Amino acid sequence: MSDPITFAICGCGSRGLEAYAPYQKRHPEQMKIVAGADTRPERLRLLREQYGVPEEMCFASDEALLSRPRLADVLIVATQDRQHVPTALKALDLGYHVLLEKPISPELDECLQLQEKAHETGRIVVVCHVLRYTRFYASLEALLRQGAVGKIESIDAMEHVGYWHYAHSFVRGNWRRKDETSPMILAKSCHDMDILRWLAGERCLKVQSFGSLDYFNAAHAPEGAADRCLNAGACREKCPYDAEKLYITGKDCSLSRTRGGWPSNVLVSEPTEEKIMDALRTGPYGRCVFHCDNDVVDHQTVNLEFAGNIHATFTMTAFTDKVYRTIKVAGTQGIVEGDTISNKLSLRRFGEEEQIIDLTTPPGSLSGHGGGDSGIMDQLCDLIRSGGTEGLTSVDASVESHVMALAAEASRLRGGQTIDLDAFRAE
Numbered sequence: 001m002s003d004p005i006t007f008a009i010c011g012c013g014s015r016g017l018e019a020y021a022p023y024q025k026r027h028p029e030q031m032k033i034v035a036g037a038d039t040r041p042e043r044l045r046l047l048r049e050q051y052g053v054p055e056e057m058c059f060a061s062d063e064a065l066l067s068r069p070r071l072a073d074v075l076i077v078a079t080q081d082r083q084h085v086p087t088a089l090k091a092l093d094l095g096y097h098v099l100l101e102k103p104i105s106p107e108l109d110e111c112l113q114l115q116e117k118a119h120e121t122g123r124i125v126v127v128c129h130v131l132r133y134t135r136f137y138a139s140l141e142a143l144l145r146q147g148a149v150g151k152i153e154s155i156d157a158m159e160h161v162g163y164w165h166y167a168h169s170f171v172r173g174n175w176r177r178k179d180e181t182s183p184m185i186l187a188k189s190c191h192d193m194d195i196l197r198w199l200a201g202e203r204c205l206k207v208q209s210f211g212s213l214d215y216f217n218a219a220h221a222p223e224g225a226a227d228r229c230l231n232a233g234a235c236r237e238k239c240p241y242d243a244e245k246l247y248i249t250g251k252d253c254s255l256s257r258t259r260g261g262w263p264s265n266v267l268v269s270e271p272t273e274e275k276i277m278d279a280l281r282t283g284p285y286g287r288c289v290f291h292c293d294n295d296v297v298d299h300q301t302v303n304l305e306f307a308g309n310i311h312a313t314f315t316m317t318a319f320t321d322k323v324y325r326t327i328k329v330a331g332t333q334g335i336v337e338g339d340t341i342s343n344k345l346s347l348r349r350f351g352e353e354e355q356i357i358d359l360t361t362p363p364g365s366l367s368g369h370g371g372g373d374s375g376i377m378d379q380l381c382d383l384i385r386s387g388g389t390e391g392l393t394s395v396d397a398s399v400e401s402h403v404m405a406l407a408a409e410a411s412r413l414r415g416g417q418t419i420d421l422d423a424f425r426a427e
């Protein structure tokens with residue numbers, strides 16, 4: 001086996017340090033992290049302590065890291081949404097391959113600029129549409145390509161964001177405002193646009209969308225609500241979004257439930273109950289969900305037309321108890337449907353017995369996103385070793401889903417107007 005592939009990480013937050021870096025622990029023969037950058041010193045300390053990256057290779061910003069000649073084979077770009085493209089362009093010029101967190105950018109111009117630079121430099125750019133690397137979606141795509149349901153006619157997909165995940169990330173957290181990060185349909189559902197495009201196997205031609213931020217605003221604050229949950233009155237008892245309930249005592253994402261992992265470790269590094277309570281007293285995650293500065297939608301639907309007369313519907317909603325996705329693909333010879341909680345597909349070819357395809361794996365055998373976080377790293381390493389450039393989620397494929405998402409947002413803002421994607425790109 002040749003030497004491990006070397007990696008530098010820009011943005012050692014949840015994704016950089018907890019989704020991709022752990023691959024080194026499982027596959028030291030494949031990955032060696034040699035440098036990193038973050039504006040938060042405690043994240044760099046974790047990089048040093050957990051991965052042995054020397055002090056002189058830990059930088060206080062992406063700019064500082066990129067002011068040096070190329071330090072590694074691959075740069076992982078896991079900063080916030082609007083920081084990705086400038087970093088990735090510079091990295092490609094320096095000769096890095098790039099593993100780029102989604103979304104590429106909320107600006108279509110920047111997406112196209114990156115696509116052009118990737119082609120010009122001939123470097124690998126893999127965008128982190130991790131769902132394609134899960135057993136669930138990979139098996140579904142393989143079934144469809146084998147013609148299991150005949151010609152695909154319609155697809156129906158739903159993203160159940162989960163009430164607590166929505167409150168955490170999209171009301172109190174980093175993705176609550178589209179001017180700071182991205183509109184919801186891009187931030188959360190560019191994965192779904194990518195999956196629909198991939199499963200349809202055809203270009204998307206037109207989209208139409210409706211949606212709004214209906215609930216998480218001052219008009220819905222119960223009596224006794226305050227700026228922070230810890231200062232509120234009796235309304236806390238019945239409020240499922242109460243911050244102490246979510247992060248300390250509740251059953252869905254409390255410290256005991258997450259065992260110190262996500263999302264507890266977004267509030268504070270190396271969380272304890274005491275540190276979390278402090279964060280709820282002073283930080284953004286202790287705010288009342290009806291008194292935040294959020295503006296992204298809490299539910300949205302999209303209708304999509306693909307070439308070949310394939311039509312799809314997609315719904316993203318905050319208002320679900322669990323966090324998962326469902327999908328149903330109907331074709332001329334049968335129908336297949338499944339969900340990412342049971343991890344089972346039900347294939348019913350017309351006139352034949354139902355087949356259940358069980359895609360569950362033993363607990364603990366997969367990393368995050370149903371194995372997608374680790375699957376994307378496997379494929380990136382294979383791609384680099386084989387000298388290829390076209391990954392499963394290369395920049396070309398990814399730009400298509402970004403155009404779909406951005407056009408859906410434009411449609412929503414124009415009251416559901418149908419948007420032709422070629423015209424939208426050219427606009």
Ligand SMILES: NC(=O)c1ccc[n+]([C@@H]2O[C@H](COP(=O)([O-])OP(=O)(O)OC[C@H]3O[C@@H](n4cnc5c(N)ncnc54)[C@H](O)[C@@H]3O)[C@@H](O)[C@H]2O)c1
Pocket residue numbers: 010011012013014015016037038039040043060061062063078079080081083101102103128129130174187369
């Ligand atoms: N692929 C997926 O499924 C998936 C899931 C969640 C998030 N994301 C995306 O991943 C990206 C990162 O998300 P996250 O949850 O890790 O966020 P995060 O805030 O935890 O991490 C971002 C890190 O970047 C650091 N940073 C900020 N400015 C910097 C700079 N100039 N130089 C270097 N570091 C800097 C921050 O201090 C932080 O540690 C986002 O774009 C997000 O949309 C992707």
